[in-house]
């Protein structure tokens with residue numbers, strides 16, 4: 039098979055043209071027009087019918103590629119008795135088998151690639167919690183499309199050519215740092231590749247370089263805000279106006295906290311390495327869900343237990359099929375992320391469906407004495423309690439035959455023992471009334487719980503193994 043490196047496709051399926059003039063506010067844009075991304079391509083507002091036709095064409099090509107070049111996927115299709123020709127409409131995709139994270143692990147490291155390893159120009163990997171990492175690869179063309187989609191995502195979130203973007207997502211095998219980095223450059227903005235860690239130095243850079251936009255996990259953004267306050271650096275007085283936060287679940291309460299402490303508008307960005315990395319979906323100014331870029335991905339919602347496709351608007355597990363990936367085409371990838379899709383045209387005019395805020399992963403769901411609960415639900419309940427700070431950890435334990443749920447949190451500001459006790463009681467009542475669970479709450483001193491350096495660790499599981 040050919041390991042050719044396709045140029046990125048434009049969203050209408052034609053070859054890309056560069057040179058769209060930026061709608062820039064003089065004099066901030068210094069980049070030459072040919073290097074600046076046209077930040078809302080027509081494909082984002084194309085009719086649903088045209089989008090469906092484009093998806094069908096690209097889906098047929100992707101199925102062909104996966105079937106012909108990825109032996110494990112072909113074997114799955116053969117076992118199910120389907121082949122690419124069976125896909126005549128988008129609905130026919132439901133006939134095809136799912137792809138799972140375990141498929142990537144089983145084919146470690148490169149067994150699901152549709153091109154020879156020498157046809158890839160970049161690899162990323164996620165460590166996962168157990169066993170082998172999952173490895174993902176990109177052709178030159180895949181990287182170009184990723185940069186385009188990240189640029190579109192940043193633009194939809196409110197970033198503009200000429201902005202200074204402080205990128206505190208981790209660089210390395212994680213897709214966050216390098217994925218966002220390429221998008222900022224593609225947009226024609228200036229990227230500061232800060233990565234994670236060295237938080238004191240980062241807040242100085244945020245101030246000295248006068249960042250307009252901060253990209254980070256929400257938990258690390260909170261760490262930055264806190265360190266800035268401690269160091270007497272007022273980021274609210276500067277040009278910083280936008281945060282593009284993702285890579286982990288976060289709540290509306292955390293959005294309010296970050297907006298107030300950093301003086302910004304906070305937008306949500308979603309992605310996963312198996313599908314591409316950051317930039318699969320993003321919030322626009324309407325902030326009513328995250329536009330999933332449907333010219334490059336096809337989204338379905340299925341029942342997490344049975345895998346049956348759920349009707350429009352139902353909540354379930356997000357399943358994603360890539361439509362233009364060459365190195366690692368993914369057919370019906372089970373993300374484990376729980377959400378619903380909104381297909382009504384958005385107030386911003388974009389026609390691409392919206393993925394509503396991810397409440398959690400089906401494999402992160404805690405079942406405590408028969409009650410299903412996601413860590414992000416606990417966060418949402420906590421941040422609304424007056425006097426509670428945004429730092430918390432969930433502690434799972436065991437008493438007799440029952441699992442127990444504990445919460446450790448810090449108050450918003452130092453307080454005496456009586457105030458700590460009152461805060462603990464308020465949290466107990468709130469969790470009981472919102473989630474229906476009895477919890478043991480411990481209020482710690484301000485500054486004693488671990489601070490996030492990237493993706494926050496929210497759950498300490500002290501239950502005996504096995």
Ligand code: DLL
Nearest residue numbers: 214284285286287307308309310311315316396399
């Ligand atoms: O976290 C990619 C990314 C980087 C997204 C930077 C956004 C910003 P993975 O490490 O493969 O990739 O983790 C993917 O993280 O399946 C979700 O469970 C979770 N996740 C990602 N974004 C969000 C979000 C990157 N906005 C996994 N809200 C996904 C909730 C998110 N969960």
